[in-house]
Each structure stands twice: as C-alpha cells, then as structure tokens.
Amino acid sequence: MHRIWMIINHELHHYVSRPLYLLTMLVAPIFVCFFFLSLMDEGAPDDMPIAMVDQDCSKTSRNLARTLNTFKGTHIALQAKDFTEARRAVQRREVYGIFVIPENFECDIMASRQPKLTFYTNGAYFIPSSLQMSDMTTMCVLAAGAASRSVLLAKGATDEQAQALLQPIVVDRHTLSNHSTNYPVYLCTTIMPAIYNILIMLLTVYLLGMEVKNGHSRTLLEMSNGNILLALVAKLLPSTVIFTLVLMGMNSVMYHYLGFPCENGILRMHITSLLLVLASQSLSIFFYGLLPIMRIALSLASFWGVMSITMSGFTFPTSAFPNVMKIWPNLFPMRHHFLIYNDQALNGYDLYYSMPHIAALLAFTLLPILVMGRIQRVYEEMSYEL
Numbered sequence: 141m142h143r144i145w146m147i148i149n150h151e152l153h154h155y156v157s158r159p160l161y162l163l164t165m166l167v168a169p170i171f172v173c174f175f176f177l178s179l180m181d182e183g184a185p186d187d188m189p190i191a192m193v194d195q196d197c198s199k200t201s202r203n204l205a206r207t208l209n210t211f212k213g214t215h216i217a218l219q220a221k222d223f224t225e226a227r228r229a230v231q232r233r234e235v236y237g238i239f240v241i242p243e244n245f246e247c248d249i250m251a252s253r254q255p256k257l258t259f260y261t262n263g264a265y266f267i268p269s270s271l272q273m274s275d276m277t278t279m280c281v282l283a284a285g286a287a288s289r290s291v292l293l294a295k296g297a298t299d300e301q302a303q304a305l306l307q308p309i310v311v312d313r314h315t316l317s318n319h320s321t322n323y324p325v326y327l328c329t330t331i332m333p334a335i336y337n338i339l340i341m342l343l344t345v346y347l348l349g350m351e352v353k354n355g356h357s358r359t360l361l362e363m364s365n366g367n368i369l370l371a372l373v374a375k376l377l378p379s380t381v382i383f384t385l386v387l388m389g390m391n392s393v394m395y396h397y398l399g400f401p402c403e404n405g406i407l408r409m410h411i412t413s414l415l416l417v418l419a420s421q422s423l424s425i426f427f428y429g430l431l432p433i434m435r436i437a438l439s440l441a442s443f444w445g446v447m448s449i450t451m452s453g454f455t456f457p458t459s460a461f462p463n464v465m466k467i468w469p470n471l472f473p474m475r476h477h478f479l480i481y482n483d484q485a486l487n488g489y490d491l492y493y494s495m496p497h498i499a500a501l502l503a504f505t506l507l508p509i510l511v512m513g514r515i516q517r518v519y520e521e522m523s524y525e526l
Contacts, residue, residue: 143363143364143365143370143374144370144373144374144377146363147360147363147364147370147371147374147375148374148377148378150359150360150363150375151374151375151377151378151379152378154350155378161343161379164339164342164343165339165343165379165382165383165386166382166386168339169332169335169336169339169386169390172332172335172336173332173389173390173393176324176327176328176331176332177324177328177393177394177398180323180324180327180328185213185267185268185271185323186212186213187212187213187214187215188213188214188215188236188268188271188272189215189216189217189218189234189235189236190214190215190216190217190218190235190236190237190238190239190272190276191216191217191218191219191220191225191226191229191230191235191237191238191239192205192208192216192218192219192220192226192238192239192241193220193221193222193223193225193226193238193239193240193241194219194241195222195240195241195242195243195245196241196242196243196244196245196246198245198246199246200245200246200249201241201245201246204241204279204283205239205241207279207282208239208275208276208279211275211278211279213271213272213274213275214237214271214272214275214276216239217234217235218234218235220238223238223240226238226240230260230262236261236262236265236268236269236272237259237260237261237262237268237269237272237273237276238259238260239257239258239259239276239279240257240258240259240260241257242255242256242257242258245257249287249290252291257280257283259273259276259280261273261276285307288302288305289302289303292305316487322400324394324398324400325400325401325486326454327454328394328400329394329400329481329485330452330454330474330477330478330481331449332390333387333390333413333416333474333477334445334448334449334452334474336383336386336387336390337416337420337445337448337473337474337477338442338445338446338448340383340417340420340421340424341420341421341423341424341427341441341442341444341445342424342438342441342442342445343379344376344379344420344421344424344425344428344441345424345427345428345434345437345438345441346434346438347375347376347379348372348424348425348428348434348437348515349428349434349437349438350434351375351519352432352434352518352519353434357518357519357520358519358520360375360519361516361519361520368512368515368516368519369512371519372425372508372512372515376421376425379421380417380418380421383417383421384413384414384417387410387413387414387416387417388410388413390413391406391409391410391413392406395409395485400485401485401486402485403484403485403486403487403488404484404485404488404489404491408480408484408485408491409481409484409485412477412480412481412484415477415498415501415502416473416474416477416501418501418504418505419473419476419501419502419504419505420445420473420504422504422505422506422507422508423441423444423473423504423507424437424441425507425508425511425515426507426508426510426511427440427441427444428511428515429508429510429511429512429514429515430511430514432514432515432518444472447472448472448473448474448475449474451468451469451472451474451475452469452472452474452475452477452478453469453475453478453479454478458475470500473501473504476497476498476500476501477497477501479494479497480494480497480498483497
C-alpha cells in the first residue's frame with residue numbers, strides 16, 4: 141500500500157503540473173455534456189421549413205396546406221409561385237422539402253379522377269428529410285381519406301359505414317422504450333459516453349507514453365519494486381476514479397435531472413460506466429504494449445474510439461452489416477455499453493440478459509496481461525521513439 145500511495149502521489153503531481161490532464165478529464169466532458177444536451181433540449185426537431193407550390197388555389201388546396209402546416213415537424217415557410225422557385229429555395233438551403241398541389245385538384249377530386257399530389261425532400265439532410273417525408277405522406281393519406289369519405293357520404297353511406305370502408309383494420313400503435321420519440325434519449329445517452337471513451341483511450345496511451353518520454357519510467361518501476369502490474373494499476377487508478385466519476389455525473393444529469401428513461405435504476409448504469417472505463421483503459425494499455433511508439437499507439441486508440449461510434453449500432457443496425465463484418469462490433473467496448481444501456485435503462489430487462497455484455501467488458505480488462513512483459517522492457521530501456 142505504501143508503494144501504491146507513492147505512485148498515486150507521483151501521478152497526482154503530474155495532473156496538477158500539466159493543465160492538459162484536467163482539461164481532458166474534466167473540462168472537455170463538461171463541454172460535451174452541455175453542448176449536446178443544450179443542442180437537443182427540445183427533444184426532437186420541429187417546424188422545419190418546406191415550400192408549398194399551390195397550382196390550384198382552391199378552398200380544398202388551402203385547407204390541405206393549413207392542415208399540413210399544423211404538423212409539428214413541418215412549417216410552410218415559402219408559398220412559391222411555381223416549382224422552379226421552390227427548387228431554387230431548396231438549392232439555397234432555405235427549405236428542406238417541396239409540396240406540390242396540381243392544377244384542377246379540387247375539380248379532379250369531385251370528378252373522382254384521382255389527382256396526384258407530389259412532394260420532394262432533400263435527402264442530403266437525413267433527419268429533416270425523414271420527418272418531413274412522414275408528415276407529407278400522412279397528409280396525403282388524410283387527404284385521400286377525406287375525399288373518399290365525401291364521395292361515400294354523397295352516395296348515401298352513413299359515417300360508420302364510410303369509416304369502416306376507409307379503415308377496415310384499426311391500427312393500435314405503441315412506441316416502446318422511448319415513448320415520446322425523444323432524440324436525446326437515444327443520441328445523448330450513447331454519443332456522450334462514446335466521445336468521452338475516445339478521450340479515455342487517448343489519455344491513457346498518453347499517460348503511459350509520457351513516462352518513457354520524460355525519463356520517469358525507471359523511477360516508476362523502482363517505486364513499484366519492479367512490479368509492472370502494480371506500477372500500471374497505481375498509475376492509472378487516479379484517472380480511473382476521475383473518469384468514472386465524470387461518467388456517473390453524466391448519468392445523474394441525464395437520468396435524474398432531465399428524466400431520461402432508466403427502468404432498472406441508475407446504479408446499474410453507474411456500474412456499466414465503471415466497466416466501460418476499465419475496458420477502455422485496458423484496451424489502451426494493450427495498444428501501447430502492442431505498438432510501444434506513442435504516436436502510433438495514439439493513432440490506433442483514436443481510430444478504435446472513433447470507429448466504435450459507427451460500430452456500436454445505435455445509428456446503423458449491426459444486423460444490416462455484411463456477414464463478414466457482423467463479428468467486428470463485439471471488439472468495441474462501446475458496443476457492449478450500448479446494449480447494456482438498451483437492456484437495463486430503456487427496456488428494464490432482468491440483469492441476466494446483460495450478462496454476456498458484462499462478461500465481454502470484463503474480458504477486455506484481461507488484455508494487458510498479454511503485453512505486460514513488453515511494456516516492462518520498454519520502461520526499463522526507456523526507448524522512446526518519435
């Protein structure tokens with residue numbers, strides 16, 4: 141214990157003497173937390189602008205436009221004279237979509253000639269395009285239903301008969317887990333730990349490499365009586381505590397203050413955060429032992445951290461990956477953190493269903509054993525390479 145405290149004091153002295161450490165551990169994650177939570181504080185984007193091209197200018201077309209404008213995600217920002225004007229507005233990025241009502245729209249409805257409503261969305265902006273596509277599709281379905289209902293009533297059908305013909309099967313839809321379709325619930329809860337995971341991996345490699353660069357590696361081994369495992373555990377223990385407390389603070393802000401869903405209690409998410417920190421640090425030790433040149437190990441750690449955002453499956457489902465790629469997500473700690481979050485916080489499953497992912501995170505902590513001998517040789521020789 142005396143040797144452990146000596147190394148911890150040695151490490152804390154480094155933290156205080158170099159602002160970079162505290163900046164990476166504390167200031168950067170606080171900024172990330174504030175940035176993403178304030179960026180999406182409304183929950184979901186709404187009132188996204190579109191252009192309306194009304195070539196009919198009838199009472200029916202105006203009612204249709206007013207109804208579309210009441211949708212939460214859509215706002216008619218431009219009443220264009222023709223399609224060319226609307227297209228230029230899209231090219232200037234003033235609107236994200238175009239809704240076109242053709243000439244003789246009302247007359248064609250009355251004559252049962254099936255008028256065609258046309259709408260366009262800008263797929264370069266994925267989220268606005270998807271939400272506006274949903275709103276405009278719904279509007280077209282409602283318009284078609286209203287027209288059919290008017291025809292049926294004119295032919296003598298009752299309201300009940302018309303409704304049964306228009307909607308023979310009633311859909312009772314329920315959104316599980318994220319009931320309000322709140323974007324921060326599935327984005328912030330994963331993207332913030334993922335960004336911090338990159339910082340954890342980079343800083344861990346940096347801490348290991350700076351001992352050799354500054355010529356302190358032999359001193360570290362002397363304080364640990366030549367036990368490289370004791371030296372690394374004691375050296376990284378302060379950063380482990382800080383990283384874990386920061387992630388726990390993020391959890392408290394999201395699940396307590398903002399009220400994000402957390403079905404099985406916040407304690408399980410705190411434990412998951414600790415496992416993520418240990419797994420990420422262990423993976424970084426493995427990278428440094430595998431390639432004990434700091435710039436190469438930093439590059440590998442940053443690549444692995446950035447790829448974990450893509451490979452975790454919270455933006456693009458891993459089930460849609462090519463078969464040869466489906467095994468790769470399991471090599472990223474963030475993938476298992478994401479699945480534990482889904483099971484425990486969102487769905488409220490029994491802990492039994494998360495045990496494979498907990499075991500995977502614990503398995504990452506065994507990786508440094510494979511490179512301990514190599515790191516000890518590097519520390520003894522103090523062979524620092526640019």
